[in-house]
Amino acid sequence: MNQDKKILVCYNEPVSxxxxxxxxxxxxxxxxxDLSENDFMNHLEGIIQSLRKQFSNxxxxxxxxxxxxxxxxxxxxxxxxIFNFIEAIEGNSNFEFCIPGLFxxxxxxxxxxxxxTLGNCLFKERTKHILKAHGINTSRFLIFEYKKKPEEKMDxxxxxxxxxxxxxxxxxISELSVVHDKQSxxxxxxxxxxxxxxxxxxxxxxxxxxxxxxxxxxxxxPISEISYRGLPKGYPKIVTYEAKWAPDSVYYNNTxxxxxxxxxxxxxxxxxxxxxxxxxxxxxxDYARVxxxxxxxxxxxxxxxxxxxxxxxxxxxxxxxxAAGISYDELLARIAGYAINRQINDKKAAG
Numbered sequence: 001m002n003q004d005k006k007i008l009v010c011y012n013e014p015v016s017x018x019x020x021x022x023x024x025x026x027x028x029x030x031x032x033x034d035l036s037e038n039d040f041m042n043h044l045e046g047i048i049q050s051l052r053k054q055f056s057n058x059x060x061x062x063x064x065x066x067x068x069x070x071x072x073x074x075x076x077x078x079x080x081x082i083f084n085f086i087e088a089i090e091g092n093s094n095f096e097f098c099i100p101g102l103f104x105x106x107x108x109x110x111x112x113x114x115x116x117t118l119g120n121c122l123f124k125e126r127t128k129h130i131l132k133a134h135g136i137n138t139s140r141f142l143i144f145e146y147k148k149k150p151e152e153k154m155d156x157x158x159x160x161x162x163x164x165x166x167x168x169x170x171x172x173i174s175e176l177s178v179v180h181d182k183q184s185x186x187x188x189x190x191x192x193x194x195x196x197x198x199x200x201x202x203x204x205x206x207x208x209x210x211x212x213x214x215x216x217x218x219x220x221x222p223i224s225e226i227s228y229r230g231l232p233k234g235y236p237k238i239v240t241y242e243a244k245w246a247p248d249s250v251y252y253n254n255t256x257x258x259x260x261x262x263x264x265x266x267x268x269x270x271x272x273x274x275x276x277x278x279x280x281x282x283x284x285x286d287y288a289r290v291x292x293x294x295x296x297x298x299x300x301x302x303x304x305x306x307x308x309x310x311x312x313x314x315x316x317x318x319x320x321x322x323a324a325g326i327s328y329d330e331l332l333a334r335i336a337g338y339a340i341n342r343q344i345n346d347k348k349a350a351g
Contacts, residue, residue, distance in 0.1 A: 051083070
């Protein structure tokens with residue numbers, strides 16, 4: 001398939017910018033192993049080799065903040081399409097959405113979501129406003145601005161979950177993120193302000209079951225449920241930073257995906273409808289993952305929309321694709337194919 005097309009795999013160099021990613025103070029059982037910064041690098045060669053099974057010319061390029069040098073290298077490579085794995089620049093995820101804009105300016109098609117979608121989904125307040133405008137259920141929330149004293153009045157019901165307003169990969173989320181009273185809330189907000197220097201989003205915590213819905217193109221893949229069975233008593237049932245990146249942690253070993261999820265057809269349709277509606281509301285394309293929790297009466301509430309989710313061979317998206325009978329090689333080839341089709345259409349339109 002498309003053997004004559006040149007694919008350039010672009011990714012960000014791993015850089016740490018925070019002293020503390022876990023959302024816990026030093027000494028609060030910090031993980032000995034943190035896979036987050038180097039996990040993609042461990043999978044990069046496998047991704048390239050997989051793409052080479054379909055495309056004869058596959059290169060790679062690491063991104064940093066030396067933009068003029070990067071642009072020159074892209075021109076030298078002259079790819080037909082870029083496979084975009086860039087999640088941050090110099091560790092700053094706020095620049096993730098800028099990269100597709102650069103590709104658009106250069107006139108090069110790329111995989112995954114565009115700048116508008118990535119920006120809207122990174123800023124959690126914006127995501128929620130868009131979901132609400134489309135009639136999609138999402139938990140009530142408040143934004144607490146950095147360096148401003150929290151208001152005395154808060155029109156939310158406890159418990160609440162406290163997150164960074166402009167981060168992904170569960171950075172800053174720990175078992176301490178779910179709080180049950182105003183004093184604990186203020187302590188948590190101040191801790192995050194001190195360690196991350198950014199706005200905070202506080203949401204009403206939804207206690208029900210949690211599902212991940214992976215969408216490929218416009219195809220909904222088998223739904224995955226996060227099983228918290230085995231999580232010790234007193235630990236809130238949430239996907240923390242450690243659950244994703246610290247294999248020696250309690251959360252990593254007790255937040256296990258079950259795919260396909262054990263749900264009846266009625267509930268499956270409800271979850272799928274909420275996910276695909278969210279996908280379209282945020283104008284996603286190619287691939288995305290929608291995270292959902294069930295409130296009373298099994299009503300789905302969207303908690304996150306994740307454009308360009310992790311495509312590592314052992315990540316949740318690939319597992320859902322496998323459950324649909326889609327091999328890892330086929331998954332990457334399909335995503336590359338979406339960008340190639342856009343590139344072909346661009347050439348036709350240009351005459």
